[in-house]
Structures are given as C-alpha cells and as structure tokens.
Amino acid sequence: MNKLKIMVLDDEPIVCKRLKPALEKQGYEVDTFTQSSDAMEQIKNVEYDVIITDLKMKGIDGMQLLTEAKQRSPKTEVIVITGFATMETAKESFHKGVFDFIAKPFKLSEIQEVVSRAEAKIRGE
Amino acid sequence: MWSRIGKLIKKLFSGKRSKVAFQQVFEQFQTLLQNHQDAMELIADLGEKSGGDYIFDRKYLVDSVSELQELLLRMVKGLNLISSERYYELYSTLDRVFFPIEMELRGRLALSNAPYVISLTEMPLDTPELTGGKANALGEIIHKLGIPAPSGFVITNRAYNRFVEYNDLEERIHSWLELWMSGKETLEKSSGQIRYGILAGIVPQDISRQIRDNTKTDNEFWAIRSSAYGEDGDLSFAGLHESVLNAPASQIPDAYKQVLASLYSTEALTYRRQMGMIGEEAAMAVLCQEMIDSRASGVIQTLSLESSQPNCLAIYAAFGLGRTVVEGRDSSDRYIVERAYPHKIVFKRIAKKESFVRAASRGGEEEAILPEDIRSKSSISEGIVNSLAKWAMALERYFKRPQEIEWAIDSADQIWILQCRRLAISPEQAETDGNIPDRFSSHPILIENRGVVAHAGVGSGRVYIVNNHADMAVFPEGSVLVTKYTAPWLAQIVPRATAIVAEKGSVAGHLATIAREFRVPALLGIDNATEILQNGMEITLDTHHRTVYSGKVDELINFERVQSMVFEESPEFRLLRRLLKRIASLHLIDPYASDFTPDNCVSVHDMIRFIHEKSVQELMEIPGSLARFKEAKVWQLESDVPLDLRILDLGGGIDPELCGNKVEIEQVRSLPLRALWEGVSHPDSWSTRPVEIDFKGLMSSLTRNWDAAGGGVANAGFNLAVVNGLYMNLHLRLGYHFNLIDATMHEQAQRNHIYFRFVGGVTDLTRRSRRAQVLSQILSNYHFNVLIKGDLVIARLVDLPKEEIESHLKVIGALIGFSRQLDIQLRSDQDVDQFVEQFLNRYGSLTKSVPAGGEDEQVKDYGLGR
Numbered sequence: 001m002n003k004l005k006i007m008v009l010d011d012e013p014i015v016c017k018r019l020k021p022a023l024e025k026q027g028y029e030v031d032t033f034t035q036s037s038d039a040m041e042q043i044k045n046v047e048y049d050v051i052i053t054d055l056k057m058k059g060i061d062g063m064q065l066l067t068e069a070k071q072r073s074p075k076t077e078v079i080v081i082t083g084f085a086t087m088e089t090a091k092e093s094f095h096k097g098v099f100d101f102i103a104k105p106f107k108l109s110e111i112q113e114v115v116s117r118a119e120a121k122i123r124g125e
Numbered sequence: 126m127w128s129r130i131g132k133l134i135k136k137l138f139s140g141k142r143s144k145v146a147f148q149q150v151f152e153q154f155q156t157l158l159q160n161h162q163d164a165m166e167l168i169a170d171l172g173e174k175s176g177g178d179y180i181f182d183r184k185y186l187v188d189s190v191s192e193l194q195e196l197l198l199r200m201v202k203g204l205n206l207i208s209s210e211r212y213y214e215l216y217s218t219l220d221r222v223f224f225p226i227e228m229e230l231r232g233r234l235a236l237s238n239a240p241y242v243i244s245l246t247e248m249p250l251d252t253p254e255l256t257g258g259k260a261n262a263l264g265e266i267i268h269k270l271g272i273p274a275p276s277g278f279v280i281t282n283r284a285y286n287r288f289v290e291y292n293d294l295e296e297r298i299h300s301w302l303e304l305w306m307s308g309k310e311t312l313e314k315s316s317g318q319i320r321y322g323i324l325a326g327i328v329p330q331d332i333s334r335q336i337r338d339n340t341k342t343d344n345e346f347w348a349i350r351s352s353a354y355g356e357d358g359d360l361s362f363a364g365l366h367e368s369v370l371n372a373p374a375s376q377i378p379d380a381y382k383q384v385l386a387s388l389y390s391t392e393a394l395t396y397r398r399q400m401g402m403i404g405e406e407a408a409m410a411v412l413c414q415e416m417i418d419s420r421a422s423g424v425i426q427t428l429s430l431e432s433s434q435p436n437c438l439a440i441y442a443a444f445g446l447g448r449t450v451v452e453g454r455d456s457s458d459r460y461i462v463e464r465a466y467p468h469k470i471v472f473k474r475i476a477k478k479e480s481f482v483r484a485a486s487r488g489g490e491e492e493a494i495l496p497e498d499i500r501s502k503s504s505i506s507e508g509i510v511n512s513l514a515k516w517a518m519a520l521e522r523y524f525k526r527p528q529e530i531e532w533a534i535d536s537a538d539q540i541w542i543l544q545c546r547r548l549a550i551s552p553e554q555a556e557t558d559g560n561i562p563d564r565f566s567s568h569p570i571l572i573e574n575r576g577v578v579a580h581a582g583v584g585s586g587r588v589y590i591v592n593n594h595a596d597m598a599v600f601p602e603g604s605v606l607v608t609k610y611t612a613p614w615l616a617q618i619v620p621r622a623t624a625i626v627a628e629k630g631s632v633a634g635h636l637a638t639i640a641r642e643f644r645v646p647a648l649l650g651i652d653n654a655t656e657i658l659q660n661g662m663e664i665t666l667d668t669h670h671r672t673v674y675s676g677k678v679d680e681l682i683n684f685e686r687v688q689s690m691v692f693e694e695s696p697e698f699r700l701l702r703r704l705l706k707r708i709a710s711l712h713l714i715d716p717y718a719s720d721f722t723p724d725n726c727v728s729v730h731d732m733i734r735f736i737h738e739k740s741v742q743e744l745m746e747i748p749g750s751l752a753r754f755k756e757a758k759v760w761q762l763e764s765d766v767p768l769d770l771r772i773l774d775l776g777g778g779i780d781p782e783l784c785g786n787k788v789e790i791e792q793v794r795s796l797p798l799r800a801l802w803e804g805v806s807h808p809d810s811w812s813t814r815p816v817e818i819d820f821k822g823l824m825s826s827l828t829r830n831w832d833a834a835g836g837g838v839a840n841a842g843f844n845l846a847v848v849n850g851l852y853m854n855l856h857l858r859l860g861y862h863f864n865l866i867d868a869t870m871h872e873q874a875q876r877n878h879i880y881f882r883f884v885g886g887v888t889d890l891t892r893r894s895r896r897a898q899v900l901s902q903i904l905s906n907y908h909f910n911v912l913i914k915g916d917l918v919i920a921r922l923v924d925l926p927k928e929e930i931e932s933h934l935k936v937i938g939a940l941i942g943f944s945r946q947l948d949i950q951l952r953s954d955q956d957v958d959q960f961v962e963q964f965l966n967r968y969g970s971l972t973k974s975v976p977a978g979g980e981d982e983q984v985k986d987y988g989l990g991r
Contacts, residue, residue, distance in 0.1 A: 012182040014697040021688045025669060083184055105174060105181035108669065
C-alpha cells in the first residue's frame, strides 16, 4: 500500500515542525509549508491525499487554498486547524468539503486520530 | 494603563472608606473565588502545554496571557470593592508584572534591557538570543543538572551590538559582505577587512568595566570561547570560531575582540553562506570561564559512531589541555563504554603519547614533552571513565540527542564539564532510513492508549519500582522509574530516570511538574503499572501513542536521534518557559511576613496569592465589625451543639415568618447551611469526652502567641454565617483554629463551589502540619483539590451538581467537629493514617453518594516550580 501523502500548512513554524515528525512516525509522507503562496504553487504540481491547514494566514488564507485544492482534486481530504476562538465561525462558514476541524492547541493524539479516520475513508475501509 | 484607572477610582472615592452594601461584598467575594479558580486553571494549562503533548502556537500564548490579564484586572477591582479601595496600588502592580510578559511575547525583552555582561550563576535560562547556545547550555547544566562546570560570565549579544555601534562597524561589515556576495571581492579580502575592523575597534568602557567587575576573583587565567546564537543548537558551528585559552584577566578585552572577529573568518562566512544565513544579522556572545589547570582532558561522544559498537559511548582522553584531543585523536587514549548503567568498559586503547599541551605560566598554551615513564600510561583511571560515562548519559537524557562533551580533570581529580553540544549524526550512522512503521510488531505492547502524558518523549531502560526512600538510594542511573505514588520526595530521583510510569498523578500535579523541569518522558495514571511492569524488565516508553513496549525498540530510538527538532529547545517552548517563570513561580509564601506586599509581587501567581489572602482577611474582619452594619439583622442558632453560631441573612436564608432573634435549624432556609449542619450535628462529631493533652501539647498551647501568627481573628467573639437561600459564607473560630467555608448550592452545577480554608491551632508547627495532612488526605479522598502550605489547608470543589455539593458539605460539617482538637492528639506521623481511617469509617454513612477514593492526585501543585 502506498504511503499517504500529507500537506501541512500553518504560518507558525512550530506547528509544522512538530506535526511533520509525528505524522512521519505514523507512516505518512509529509510536506510542510509556512507560506500559503508556496503551498498554493505546490498543489498545482502534487496531489495530496490529506491537507492539514490553518485558516487565518497572511496572503492566501486557508479557505482559498481549500477551495483550490478541492477543485483540482476532489478526493483530497482537508482537515482545518484553527484557534479555539474562531472555531465556531469556521464550522459555520464552510462545513462543506472539510473532513474535520480541530481547535488549537490540540494533542498530537487528536490529530493522529483524525488523520487515521481520513485514511480509512480514502482507502475505502 | 490600569494605574490610571486606579487613580481615577481613588479620586472618585476621595480616599474615604465608602460604605459598600453588605450583600455586594459577598457577591464580590464569590466572583473573586471564581476568578481565582479560573486564573489558577489557566496557569495550570500553560504548565501542561510545556510538557510537549500539545501542539500550540504563539497565538495561544498571546490569548492566554491576555485572558489572564483580564482575570487579574477583575480580581484587583473585586478586592478593591470589598476593601473600600484599600488596595488601589495593585493597579500599578498589575502594570509592572505584566509589562515584561508582554515584552517577552513581542520578542523584545531579550536584548533591550539585558546587561552587557552577566555571570553564569545569575544568567537567565532559555535565552540563547542573549547568551548564545553554548552559554545557555552550560547554564542549564549548572542550574538544572548540578553538574560542575567552571565558573565565569557571558559577554552578551547586547554587548556585541554595542561594540559594533560604538566602532561604527555596521556599515563596514555590511558593505564588505555585499562585495563578496556579488562577486566583486574575494572571500579572503572581505573576511580580512571585516576582521581587521573588529580587531582595531575599542571595547567601550561600559563593557570593559563590567568585564573587570566579573574578573575580581582569585582566579588568574581565563578561557574565552565563542557562544554564537544557533551554535550548539540545530546548527553546528563546531570548530569554526576561535577560542583563547589561559588568558590573564587584563587581556580579556583583546581576546574578546579576537573571538568576535572569528565570526567573520573565511570558514565561518563560507559555512553561513552554505546555510543561507549570510543575510541574517549575525551576533556573538562570548563565554569567559575560569581556566581549569587540567591534568588530563578530552572529549566524550555519547554515541559511538562506529557501527561495530552499538549501544556504546566513546571517551577520548589525553594528558594536559584539551587541544591534543580536539585536534587529533590518534594520539589519545580511547575507551568504548556501554551506554547502559553500570557502564562496562568494552574496549580500551592506550596510545603512546609523546607530548602534551599545558598552560604557560605567563598565559597562553605551550607544548611540552611527556616524561618517558608515563608515555604509555593511561591518562585517566577507570573510576574517572565510569563517572564521565554517567554524567555524559545524564547530559544526553536532558538534551535529548547524543552529545559531544568536552571535559577536564584537575590535579585533585575533580571532573569539570567545559562544553556540551549536539553530536551530528547522519541517518546511516543512526541506522535508520527514516522509514519506520507506526507500530513495532516485533515488540509486544504492554500498555497502550492509557494514562496521561506529563512530559512527551521516548525513553528506554530497565524498570525499577520505587516504593520508599530506601529504593531511591539504590535507583540505578538511566532506569525507568515505576511507582505507585506521585509524592514530592520522588523529585530527587527524577533527573536520574530515563522515563517515568506512575499509577497515580495528573498533568497538573507535582510529579508532572518535576518531570517537565528535568525533561523526563512521563506517563501517569496507569493504575496497574507496578503489576504489568516488573523490576528489571527492559521497556521503551513512547508517549506518542501512550505506549509502553517490551524490550528496547531501537527503530524508535534511532528515529528520534535524527530528528532535527528537540521540542524542549524550540523557540516557542523556550518562550513558554520564560513566560511561566514570570507567571507561575511563587515568591510570596507567608501571608504574615512583612514582605507580603504588592511591591514584592514578582509573578502573576504572587498577585493572585496576595489578592486572595487579602480578600479572605477582609471577610475575616466582618464578624468583628458587625456593628458597622446597623441594618443587618443577626440571628442566633439554637442547638445542642456547643457552637455559638450567629446567622446574618442576606435574604431567603431564614424562614420569613420568624420573629425574635433565635432560630432553630429547621427554620433555616439556606440549603448549604442546612447540609453542613447535618454533618456538624452528627452524633459522633461532638464528643464531650475531655481530650487527653500531653505535656508538650499543653505547654505549646499555653505559650503560643496566637495574635502574631493568626492574623486578626482574635477579635471575633463568635462564629458567623452569612447566608441566603443558596449561599453560605461561614467563619468559625473553634479553639484556636480558624475555618472559613464558602459554598453555593445552585440548580446549575457550573455555578456551584465549596471553598474550605483551615489555619492555626494550639500546638507546635509539626503537629499542626500533621493535622494539615489528616485534613488534606480526608478531603482528597472526597475529590477536593487540596493545597497545603505548612499548617494552612485550602480545599476546593467546583462545578458539581447540587446533590453532590450537599453530600460534600455534610462531610465538611463532620470534619469541623472531628478536627476540633485534632492536632493535640497527633503525636506521631503514624497517627495521621489512623485518624484518616477513623474518619472515613465513622462518617461513611453520611456520604453514601460521595465516591470516596483517589489519593494524592488531587493535590495540585499549580506549577510552583522554582
């Protein structure tokens, strides 16, 4: 079975730096981005199984990236990570097409559980 | 800003004590208790985040701090309301305490107010931006691990900036770098021009004066080394920058310039260009340490890089100063030692050594010929090899990755750690291709997805179960600490453990705080850990899936080794620890000490404690000043219980039909007071049997100066309950104990609380502390959060449904009678357990619906830390 390809996008480097090894340890292939414009370029070339993205970022925000990614590859599952305060607005404004939401700060085990569920869906289990 | 508001408020009240409505005082007090609880929980949350099990971002820190600030502002306002504006100076305390916290969050603190020169013993930790990587690591070795490193001081990055500015070097450096980068000048020319500028510069007087102040010791010669930011961290600048050894104090400014200039050596510039760092502003802190007159010295690599020696570390040693070993290892002795305790030597090679480097008598180094008879002798004893191995592994455990350590031994055979940096390991050397499975099928899983993570990480070793102090003394270095308890005395062995698995404990508890302090991966709350994990068993803990594997899982350990980031060393975690130091540390301990003032509040925790103590004191004064509240009607409770209780009804607490001034408990409508009274009037609670007082207890009760230590309660002639239908605030003075109970019994669970505070007593402090232990154990059994300080016991319970509050208040009622003269009877520590048991047996029937159980995990530490 192929490794799941995951993109992580968050403008705070610590989120990327911590998620990458944690997800790699779980057996996934992980690319991380702190600039949403770079991430946007990347999805034009690479198809990801899962995209984990923050919402509020300078320049292109998570919403735009999500829309673009879904357009290019509807199979891609998107997990939105956002601050606790903006959680409800996030859920309201676009539940469509988002696999799940996670409020920051979150435990490593929480995101792993969500990614596992996304994987099960992708693999049709 | 708050101080301005404070002044405004003061103006409004124009210094006169205003009359605040009685009811308002109690409403404010309840709000204060709630804010206090919220603030302490926020602080406990921040502490928990520093354990690494969560992913948080800077925004979380900013939000938490602003929430905390908001709570504190409300608390300051609340205290001022109930005290008629007696503490308006707290508004400026609030400004003062939060200012540096905000500066930390904006990233401005490190350099703006920092000193040019700071001694290693006084330097702040977690600030490599100021002191550089090497000095920061040494600071942690000295302060946290207690491993000897030569004393000295750091000339900070701020001094570098000052030096550059003073000598107008910024423009020169910038333009020569430009010329080189654009290919218009050679590397050698640019490097030479910049270095010449630095060497020709003048060390400003304010810096050189501070250097002189720090060299006024008996020590004559100094070692001056670079401590650049990033050095010894993620990036390895090993060997790129210059060191000057054995310099007399008078030459330190020159040596300082020499080390600064090496920031622009051709090698350093080439390296920074390769790493894409040339555009970034460079700065260099410089470390000056007393010169160790080394008899022998060398280097340890905590992981031998030769594949034929897995699970070993390598020690290189030679006579004299370290240069021999650092510059060429062929002519040094080599020991290959097992990483695991007791560090068996598996291989040794004693080199034939012709010469050695020594400190020259007038400064500097010189090479000398070794006497014939010791040329083929080992430069260090096997005892030293063993100690070096032990310390090296302690350093690796703390810094989380294999280390390269420079060490020296002096003529008295004392070992000194000179520097410690991360050992660069390639994936091949670590025998990992970075491709590891999620589960390690070959290793049986002993524990999975259970417990709570107090500190994140991977740790492997042999199980050692600790039951008592005797076990601690023989705890083998690098073992996995497995224990039923979370007791504070475990603190001594935590730094020696490679991992912790405990049956009890919570993430806000004491053991968790210590595990974080020493960065030991810890999984708590595994209720049968001591049954699953047997002494001597080799296991691997990975907090990642809250998993314990049987055996040593090399794939996992090797995977960790090559990960570039150690979360503990990341800027975000450093920032969080710096914030916690300013938020969670507690300096104001004794509320009756003369320094218990707003001026002495250093941290947010200090402020919280100050406000809380003062608000309680304000309430304590109420019974004595009842006369001031003429409108208040005070009832007297008629009861067989020998407890003179007056009741002040705020509304709805007493049968409205009642006349006169006497009331029976059946006519009391206040739900919390009725529940409490059921416990108080329990037939067993008020034994009239005279208490047998032994001589020591009696003498102590006669001589103790109660007013001095008790704090303003002596004027209260009776016991007072302030109530309404759903609320009770009870002041009890029984014998010499002072007891405050504040409780609500609302339909909505989230509005409910019980606050219990008990202090004072007749006998000596030891016995009073025993009583505190009894109360704490009983209350913990009923799931109160308990905090003890000497003989002060504070217990809280929040957010419980009405029925639960009712049962708990009965327990408190029973406890009031039970504890009356408890301390006189507590003659030994054994009595503590006996009394706890007695209580639980006697009052079991009162509290059927209250789940008993639990032990010390309820005792919160609130990250008191250091």
